[in-house]
Amino acid sequence: MPNYLIEFAASFFIWFMFAGLIVLWVIDGRIKKEQVVHALSASLIALLAAALLKSIFHTARPFIVQGLTPLTLTVPSDAAFPSSHTAMAFALAITIWLHDRKVGWIYLIWALFVGIARILANVHYPIDIWGGAILGIITAFVL
Numbered sequence: 001m002p003n004y005l006i007e008f009a010a011s012f013f014i015w016f017m018f019a020g021l022i023v024l025w026v027i028d029g030r031i032k033k034e035q036v037v038h039a040l041s042a043s044l045i046a047l048l049a050a051a052l053l054k055s056i057f058h059t060a061r062p063f064i065v066q067g068l069t070p071l072t073l074t075v076p077s078d079a080a081f082p083s084s085h086t087a088m089a090f091a092l093a094i095t096i097w098l099h100d101r102k103v104g105w106i107y108l109i110w111a112l113f114v115g116i117a118r119i120l121a122n123v124h125y126p127i128d129i130w131g132g133a134i135l136g137i138i139t140a141f142v143l
Contacts, residue, residue, distance in 0.1 A: 009117030011073040039095040046091035054079040063122040071121035082131030090136025
């Protein structure tokens with residue numbers, strides 16, 4: 001995969017997922033306002049929980065350990081575990097899946113795409129992605 005695609009997927013794709021949520025609500029009508037609030041709340045809580053866990057687990061990012069250049073728009077300076085992007089993406093995807101299975105499967109694939117891109121961008125290890133995915137899934141179900 002070319003570096004510019006990795007950078008796009010690792011830095012921006014999650015925001016397209018959120019934009020898609022708004023499209024599903026406003027334009028398509030598949031998602032109701034309450035479901036949008038659920039999805040946004042789950043993503044925010046997953047982000048905050050990931051930030052808390054990062055303060056507990058001070059893991060260095062792969063680009064620092066391996067002396068590589070991160071393929072992201074900004075250079076992350078916080079801990080690697082768990083992946084905040086992946087936690088938010090999976091919280092969003094599972095929430096949508098709970099309300100609309102067909103669209104939810106697409107979002108789950110996109111969430112996985114975000115996680116893989118973060119690995120390819122040298123900013124996360126696979127365990128960071130697993131941790132973020134599990135955190136996002138649990139957050140969506142609990143909320």
